[in-house]
Amino acid sequence: MLSFKFVLLVIIGCGVVTWLNRVIPFLLLKRFELPMAAVEFLSFVPVVIMAALWFTGLFHQHLGQLPTLDWQNLVASVPTVISAVVSKNLLVIVAVGIVSLAIIRLVI
Structure with missing residues (x-):
């Protein structure tokens, strides 16, 4: 059986990865202008x-x-x-x- 800490870390990790996928394009587009x-x-x-x-x-x-x-x-x-x-x-x-x-x- 998986431990609670492992499941919690997986949930937090998935949240961070999802958040980064949505935030990084905005941060990059602030510095660069698309054609x-x-x-x-x-x-x-x-x-x-x-x-x-x-x-x-x-x-x-x-x-x-x-x-x-x-x-x-x-x-x-x-x-x-x-x-x-x-x-x-x-x-x-x-x-x-x-x-x-x-x-x-x-x-x-």
């Missing part, structure tokens, strides 16, 4: 992450078969995409997505 091409490229990262999460939520994977479409998520995506185009506010987009999926699941 405009890198800044423009990095501006697409949040959009790509949201699109990847959305796309993976549209399909159900079945081993040995093609993925199937999740119709509830697809129907809930319509008002969510409309709110994204209109508001361009991430909080509004997430709220509309959650509420529309909840309504769809309540009705069906």
Whole structure:
């Protein structure tokens, strides 16, 4: 059985490593300026992450078969995409997505 001290040190070590991974880029970017091409490229990262999460939520994977479409998520995506185009506010987009999926699941 692992000792309490070892588990505590592992938790603290993981916390420090996680914290350093998030803080070091900010410290480096204070001293250096990124080229405009890198800044423009990095501006697409949040959009790509949201699109990847959305796309993976549209399909159900079945081993040995093609993925199937999740119709509830697809129907809930319509008002969510409309709110994204209109508001361009991430909080509004997430709220509309959650509420529309909840309504769809309540009705069906």
